[in-house]
Amino acid sequence: MTLPVLAKKMKKLASLQFFNLKLLLNGESSRGFSKFKKNYKLKAELGRGGFGVVYRAVRTSDNTLVAVKFIERSNVKEWARINGEQVPMEICMLAKCSKIRGVIRLLDWYSIPEGFLIVMERPYPCIDMFDFIKGQGKISEEMAHFLFRQITVTVHECVQNRVLHRDLKDENVVIDLVTGSTKLIDFGAATVLRRSQYSDFQGTRLYCPPEWFLHSLYLGREAAVWSLGVLLYNSLNGRLPFRNEKDICTAHLLGPLPFFVPVSSEVKDLISKCLTFDPFQRCSLEAILNHPWVKQQPLSWELLTKNKVQKKTSMEKSDDHISETLGEQSETEEERSHPTTVSTSKQPGTSDEGVGLSASSSHTPPKKQHKEHRMAKTSLLAPPTSVEMKAAVQASKTPTQFNVHTALKNQRQIKKHQSPHAVNSTVLTALRRAMSREAQNRISGVFLQD
Numbered sequence: 001m002t003l004p005v006l007a008k009k010m011k012k013l014a015s016l017q018f019f020n021l022k023l024l025l026n027g028e029s030s031r032g033f034s035k036f037k038k039n040y041k042l043k044a045e046l047g048r049g050g051f052g053v054v055y056r057a058v059r060t061s062d063n064t065l066v067a068v069k070f071i072e073r074s075n076v077k078e079w080a081r082i083n084g085e086q087v088p089m090e091i092c093m094l095a096k097c098s099k100i101r102g103v104i105r106l107l108d109w110y111s112i113p114e115g116f117l118i119v120m121e122r123p124y125p126c127i128d129m130f131d132f133i134k135g136q137g138k139i140s141e142e143m144a145h146f147l148f149r150q151i152t153v154t155v156h157e158c159v160q161n162r163v164l165h166r167d168l169k170d171e172n173v174v175i176d177l178v179t180g181s182t183k184l185i186d187f188g189a190a191t192v193l194r195r196s197q198y199s200d201f202q203g204t205r206l207y208c209p210p211e212w213f214l215h216s217l218y219l220g221r222e223a224a225v226w227s228l229g230v231l232l233y234n235s236l237n238g239r240l241p242f243r244n245e246k247d248i249c250t251a252h253l254l255g256p257l258p259f260f261v262p263v264s265s266e267v268k269d270l271i272s273k274c275l276t277f278d279p280f281q282r283c284s285l286e287a288i289l290n291h292p293w294v295k296q297q298p299l300s301w302e303l304l305t306k307n308k309v310q311k312k313t314s315m316e317k318s319d320d321h322i323s324e325t326l327g328e329q330s331e332t333e334e335e336r337s338h339p340t341t342v343s344t345s346k347q348p349g350t351s352d353e354g355v356g357l358s359a360s361s362s363h364t365p366p367k368k369q370h371k372e373h374r375m376a377k378t379s380l381l382a383p384p385t386s387v388e389m390k391a392a393v394q395a396s397k398t399p400t401q402f403n404v405h406t407a408l409k410n411q412r413q414i415k416k417h418q419s420p421h422a423v424n425s426t427v428l429t430a431l432r433r434a435m436s437r438e439a440q441n442r443i444s445g446v447f448l449q450d
């Protein structure tokens with residue numbers, strides 16, 4: 001072996017050893033990627049949002065179905081500590097809610113140089129509430145009641161555990177199709193609940209209360225109540241109540257919100273109490289739980305979905321779109337029996353800005369029967385930048401014809417590179433890099449032993 005070759009090998013060895021040390025410091029021994037690979041079998045993609053990709057996986061020791069969310073280190077905005085280890089706030093908040101029935105259970109987490117892998121329970125078969133609503137255009141008042149009641153109880157329990165979710169929306173609720181129980185997911189924007197105001201926000205702007213756009217401040221519980229109002233309105237109408245920040249800030253001046261389906265006066269009353277412009281006049285979480293509409297005895301999941309089946313038999317039977325979720329049955333995973341009860345449709349997401357289509361100039365309900373509904377998940381839209389936020393705040397403060405919608409669109413042109421696809425390809429590359437590094441590590445391990 002010539003001297004330059006030997007020197008090159010020594011250099012490589014040194015850098016590998018340094019890398020191994022880094023991995024060790026990073027917790028590779030107990031929470032590294034190789035441990036993850038040993039414990040879980042990663043499968044196809046399950047869903048994706050603006051900040052991460054979620055995969056289906058199976059725990060190899062007992063074939064438990066799990067979901068694995070990968071979040072990039074660079075996307076982590078808030079950090080916390082668990083047993084002395086620095087982790088994203090998302091993991092910490094999930095851990096704090098581990099005993100709450102309506103919150104997805106955190107099973108495990110791993111740290112790799114590029115980010116974190118969060119292992120969660122995965123109800124099977126399940127569907128997220130966005131797809132559930134989209135598949136039907138809208139859901140019945142009884143179904144909305146069944147789901148909303150559970151979600152509000154969960155949010156209240158989180159608050160009692162001093163956890164504020166801050167991104168309550170249909171995309172972040174998973175429904176177990178066997179039992180109908182809801183699980184709150186995505187604690188990526190969650191933080192510790194406090195009495196004082198918050199001046200930072202990472203959630204979804206169309207679910208955000210007006211005080212944020214007008215004053216860049218909000219109170220935790222009051223903002224949660226607003227989001228719940230948006231969620232309930234959306235469930236019943238199949239569309240969001242507000243199209244943009246301007247709508248959010250000015251809708252109260254135009255009278256009651258329009259309803260595109262016949263619903264009870266009780267639920268309308270509840271929605272208007274949740275979507276009260278003044279946060280100090282807005283109803284509390286406790287008041288929602290005590291509202292006569294919420295306190296009604298819910299119908300059973302069997303009954304609610306039986307009606308669906310009856311309706312469905314008169315429709316085309318082949319139109320069963322939950323295949324994305326139920327398609328798992330062809331896998332070698334443990335199979336469970338499930339009722340084919342709910343139908344959802346998959347349509348390509350197209351909207352770039354507005355997802356709701358509320359009347360922006362007046363609140364007159366349309367004569368024609370409502371057809372349109374939200375096409376794209378809000379999380380797949382690029383999150384607003386601080387420049388966009390400033391533009392919105394500025395616009396909502398200006399009592400002129402200034403068009404916030406256009407202003408935001410213009411600002412958005414600059415940030416085209418932030419498309420979710422770009423984020424996702426980064427995520428996948430990061431995972432692939434981690435996998436090849438693990439293989440490299442194994443080789444170097446053998447080399448070092450030699």
Ligand SMILES: Nc1ncnc2c1ncn2[C@@H]1O[C@H](COP(=O)(O)OP(=O)(O)OP(=O)(O)O)[C@@H](O)[C@H]1O
Nearest residue numbers: 047048049050051052054067120122128171186379
């Ligand atoms: N534990 C789970 N079980 C089943 N499906 C899940 C689970 N976790 C996530 N999903 C699916 O993956 C999607 C994306 O998950 P999640 O909202 O956590 O990602 P995200 O990148 O944080 O999204 P966002 O941009 O809204 O913050 C969800 O809408 C849901 O469909």
